[in-house]
Each structure stands twice: as structure tokens, then as C-alpha cells.
Amino acid sequence: MGYLRSLKTKISKFISxxxxxxxxxxxxxxxxxxxxxxxxxxKYKKSLDHYSSRYKIDNSKQNIDLNYINKLSELNLIASTxxxxxxxxxxxxxxxxxxxxxxGFYSDIKIGVNKKDSFSAHAWVEINNIVIxxxxxxxxxxxxxxxxDENISITDNL
Numbered sequence: 001m002g003y004l005r006s007l008k009t010k011i012s013k014f015i016s017x018x019x020x021x022x023x024x025x026x027x028x029x030x031x032x033x034x035x036x037x038x039x040x041x042x043k044y045k046k047s048l049d050h051y052s053s054r055y056k057i058d059n060s061k062q063n064i065d066l067n068y069i070n071k072l073s074e075l076n077l078i079a080s081t082x083x084x085x086x087x088x089x090x091x092x093x094x095x096x097x098x099x100x101x102x103x104g105f106y107s108d109i110k111i112g113v114n115k116k117d118s119f120s121a122h123a124w125v126e127i128n129n130i131v132i133x134x135x136x137x138x139x140x141x142x143x144x145x146x147x148x149d150e151n152i153s154i155t156d157n158l
Contacts, residue, residue, distance in 0.1 A: 010082065021075055028079035028099060032087065035095040044090070045147065048109070051098055058104025064127055072099065073125070073133040090123040096133055097125050107132065112142025 014022065038047040076096045080087040093109050100107045107127045114120045122142055124134040131138055 014078075021071075024072065024075045025079045025082070028076045028095065029082060031099050031102075032076075032079055032083065032091070032095045035091055035098060036085070036087075039091060039094060044094075047094070051101060055098075055101040056104070057101075057106045061104045061106075064105065066130065069100070069105070069127060069132055072096070077133065088123075093123040093125050093133060100125070100127075110139075110144050111147065112139070112144045115141060115143055 014025070017025070035047075038050070042050070073096055076092065076099065080092045080095070090109075090111070097107050097109045105127065107125050109123055110126055111121060111123045114122070122134075122138070124138055125132045130136075
């Protein structure tokens, strides 16, 4: 019964959204499914390389509107809760990165390991070192892994 109530609430919220937001959520759902398949079949590095070469950066979009980008991030999060699958932070971040890339924006996916507690990892998106889809001080909790070719190095942000 709780699931149906939750679904009804989500549908009501979705219906009340502006048309542009609904379109973006459907687009995000599509791209999330593409990301899930790509990351499962080809893994992270190959997927990133493929979409980086396919969708080029639009240099005219260097002055970013953070309100617009944050809105896209928020709608991407909503889309990730609609699917009846567990969506990881990497899958969600990859989807947001892909959608920003398709719009011509430069962004980075950051992957970090927990500095403080038990071993865990986390992924988020940044534009010009500004965290987009997570809390702004996320780097205080994670050591960022720098993924260059097949090598991994750790950047301590202290």
C-alpha cells in the first residue's frame, strides 16, 4: 500500500510540473537507461570516451547559468527516482554528464573514496570545479580519484 501511495504522490507532482520540466524528465529517463546499459556493457572509461568523442563541447557556452544547470540536475534526480531500479550515484552522475555534454556544456564526473569512515566511493558532477549534483563541500569527505587512461591517482584536497 505504501508503494502505491508513493507512486500516486510522484505522479501528482509530475503532473503539476511545467511542460519543459516534463520533457526534460522524459529525456533524462531515456538517457538514464542509455547510461545504465552503456556502463554495464562497456564500463565507465569506454562509455566516457565514446560519448566524449560523439558530443563536442560548445565553446560559446563557457559562461554558464548555474540556476539552469542546477535545475537540470534536480530534474535528473527526479527522473532517477521514477525508475523501479536502484540507480547509483555513478549512473546518475554519468546521465547528468551525458545530458550536459549533449547540450554542449563541459563538465567532469568526479569519483572519490571516503576519507573518514569505512571504505566507500561516491560520484558527482562538477563544472569549473563547482559541484552540481551534490553538496558543495563533498570534496571534504572524499579523496578524488584522477582517472587518466588506465591509471588511477588520488588527489587530496586538503
